[in-house]
Amino acid sequence: EVQLVQSGAEVKKPGESLRISCKGSGYSFTSYWISWVRQMPGKGLEWMGRIDPSDSYTNYSPSFQGHVTISADKSISTAYLQWSSLKASDTAMYYCARTHIVVVTAHWYFDLWGRGTLVTVSS
Amino acid sequence: DIQMTQSPSSLSASVGDRVTITCQASQDISNYLNWYQQKPGKAPKLLIYDASNLETGVPSRFSGSGSGTDFTFTISSLQPEDIATYYCQQYDNLPQVTFGQGTRLEIK
Numbered sequence: 001e002v003q004l005v006q007s008g009a010e011v012k013k014p015g016e017s018l019r020i021s022c023k024g025s026g027y028s029f030t031s032y033w034i035s036w037v038r039q040m041p042g043k044g045l046e047w048m049g050r051i052d053p054s055d056s057y058t059n060y061s062p063s064f065q066g067h068v069t070i071s072a073d074k075s076i077s078t079a080y081l082q083w084s085s086l087k088a089s090d091t092a093m094y095y096c097a098r099t100h101i102v103v104v105t106a107h108w109y110f111d112l113w114g115r116g117t118l119v120t121v122s123s
Numbered sequence: 124d125i126q127m128t129q130s131p132s133s134l135s136a137s138v139g140d141r142v143t144i145t146c147q148a149s150q151d152i153s154n155y156l157n158w159y160q161q162k163p164g165k166a167p168k169l170l171i172y173d174a175s176n177l178e179t180g181v182p183s184r185f186s187g188s189g190s191g192t193d194f195t196f197t198i199s200s201l202q203p204e205d206i207a208t209y210y211c212q213q214y215d216n217l218p219q220v221t222f223g224q225g226t227r228l229e230i231k
Contacts, residue, residue, distance in 0.1 A: 047220040113166035
C-alpha cells in the first residue's frame with residue numbers, strides 16, 4: 001500500500017527540541033519530494049517547506065526559514081521535521097505530503113498525505 | 124508574495140445544488156493551481172491539479188477551471204459526503220507556495 005506514516009502525537013514544553021517523522025512506503029521514496037504543511041488549531045493550511053529525498057535539497061517558506069529544519073534519510077525512506085527550541089505558538093497539526101513533480105512542465109501537487117502529527121507545546 | 128483570495132469563506136447549500144468557489148491570485152500564476160478537500164479531523168486530499176485536471180479516483184462532479192489570476196472550483200451536484208473545507212493552493216514560484224484561506228461547505 002502506498003502511504004505516508006507519521007510519528008505519534010507529542011507534548012512538549014517551551015524550549016525543548018523535537019523531531020517528528022514521516023515514513024513513505026509502497027513507492028520509490030526518492031522519486032517524489034516531501035513537503036511539510038502546518039495547520040494551527042481551527043486554522044488553514046500553511047506550506048512550510050520541502051525536501052528532495054534523492055539529494056536532500058530543501059526549500060523553505062520565508063515564514064518558516066530558520067525556525068525549523070527539514071531533513072531526510074533515503075536509506076529508510078523517512079523525512080523529518082525538527083525544532084531546536086519549541087514555542088507555544090508551534091502548537092499545531094503537522095502533515096507531510098508527497099509532492100508529485102512533472103519536471104517537463106514544472107507542475108507539482110501534493111498527491112498523498114500522512115495522517116498528521118499533533119504537536120502540543122505547553123508549560 | 125503572491126496572495127490568494129478565496130471566496131466565500133463559508134457556504135451553505137442543499138443536496139443536489141451546484142456549488143462554486145473562487146480563488147483569485149494577486150498576480151499571474153498561469154495554471155499553477157491545485158484544489159484540496161479536507162474533511163473534519165482528516166488530512167487534506169487532492170481533488171484538482173493544474174487548475175483543471177481531475178485527480179484519479181475523484182468523482183466527476185468535481186471540476187476546476189481558470190488560468191492567470193482567476194480560478195473556479197465547482198461541485199455540479201452537491202452530495203452529503205462533500206461536507207468539508209476546500210482549499211486552493213498556488214505554487215508559481217518556489218519558495219512562495221500559498222494556500223487560500225479555505226471555504227467551509229455545509230449542508231443546508
